[in-house]
Amino acid sequence: MPDLRYPIGPYEPGPPPDAARRLSLIDQLAAAPAALRQAVSGLSPERLDTTYRPGGWTLRQVVHHLADGHMNWYLRTKFTLTEDQPLIKPYDEARWAETAEARTGPIGPSLLLLDGLCERWAALFRSLTEDQWKRAMMHPERGVLALDATLPMMVWHGRHHTAHITGLRERMNWR
Numbered sequence: 001m002p003d004l005r006y007p008i009g010p011y012e013p014g015p016p017p018d019a020a021r022r023l024s025l026i027d028q029l030a031a032a033p034a035a036l037r038q039a040v041s042g043l044s045p046e047r048l049d050t051t052y053r054p055g056g057w058t059l060r061q062v063v064h065h066l067a068d069g070h071m072n073w074y075l076r077t078k079f080t081l082t083e084d085q086p087l088i089k090p091y092d093e094a095r096w097a098e099t100a101e102a103r104t105g106p107i108g109p110s111l112l113l114l115d116g117l118c119e120r121w122a123a124l125f126r127s128l129t130e131d132q133w134k135r136a137m138m139h140p141e142r143g144v145l146a147l148d149a150t151l152p153m154m155v156w157h158g159r160h161h162t163a164h165i166t167g168l169r170e171r172m173n174w175r
Contacts, residue, residue: 004052004053005056006160007166008163014152016146017152025151025152025155026122026126026151027122028159029118029122029151029155030118032118032155032158032159033114033115035158035159035162036063036066036114036161036165037111039166040059040111043174047059047172050168050172052164052165052167053164053168056164057097059165060102060105061097061103062161062165063107063111063165064101064110065096065097065102065161066110066158066162067111067113067114068093069093069157070117070118070121070158072091073154073157074117076088077125080136080137080147081128085136085137085144087137087138088138090141125151128147133146133147134147134148
């Protein structure tokens with residue numbers, strides 16, 4: 001049985017992307033909200049409250065987590081561009097997923113947030129110079145991260161969680 005925690009495989013950092021690869025990744029980041037919308041399209045509230053794996057989050061929590069995670073990384077990107085190697089504050093993703101609006105709130109606001117956020121983030125990434133891609137942040141758990149290392153990670157993050165949803169839909173034969 002495949003590992004339901006990692007439906008597209010665990011994240012594996014590769015070499016920093018070159019300019020052409022970055023453009024492709026930016027396009028993927030910009031397209032992520034539409035892919036997520038398609039993944040949750042037509043799901044009833046009961047289905048949104050189904051966990052994607054035993055012990056995992058509900059599909060509703062996954063959607064809210066994507067908004068929370070991308071918001072955090074967008075802000076980290078802005079801090080990295082405007083401060084010298086800022087120390088990034090981690091957040092407890094599991095506890096954020098247990099807040100009331102993440103457990104029971106409608107997913108529409110998170111989908112809207114991701115629409116605008118990814119549009120702005122993609123525009124910001126498209127504006128960066130080669131020197132700006134090399135700017136770095138200090139993450140207490142991950143060490144020093146250059147912006148060009150965070151882009152592939154965030155694209156993977158969106159695909160990873162969207163695959164949690166589409167994988168469950170396939171396993172449950174939810175059309």
